[in-house]
Amino acid sequence: MRVLLYTDGGARGNPGPAATAFVLQTEDGTVLASRGETIGVATNNVAEYSALVSGLRCALELGAAEVEVRSDSELMVKQMRGEYRVKNKALQQFFLEASRLARQLPVVTYTHVRREHNELADRLLNDALDAA
Structure with a gap:
């Protein structure tokens, strides 16, 4: 099964109150899993990576065969591709x-x-921060 994994993480203040979110969906847009949660005080980049780890764990649990991670964190994407140390x-x-x-x-x-x-x-992330 090929899935799209959308991830987002953010902090209000950097560091500050932080949250993560991910959405795992099929290519036709069917949402298989989604989660937004606070993670305490962290930086934006720590929150971005926390979202990625949670999303990859969920993809493994669902038995995904191919995962395309889509993130608005250019730093994380380039680090995971090996372009940045x-x-x-x-x-x-x-x-x-x-x-x-x-x-x-x-x-x-x-x-x-x-x-x-x-x-x-992004909406799940902000909802989690707003609720905290």
Whole structure:
């Protein structure tokens, strides 16, 4: 099964109260799973990676064969593609965990999208922050 994994993470203040969100859907738009949740105080980049890790775990649980990750975090996408090194110590742990999860899936690709192409994950993220 090929799925699209939309991820988003953000913090109000950087660092500040943070949340993550992901939406896992089929190519025809059927939502298979979605989640938005607060993660305490964190940076935007930590929140972005937390969302990726949660989404990849869910894709594994659902038995996805091919995952296209779509994120508005250019930094995370380029790091996961190997185009940028991960210098930040806090992000290295998340990068390693995301890489470990991705290796358990047959195919994982990463695509950078503009925020307006990531609406549902962005809404879940903001709903979680607003509720906190």
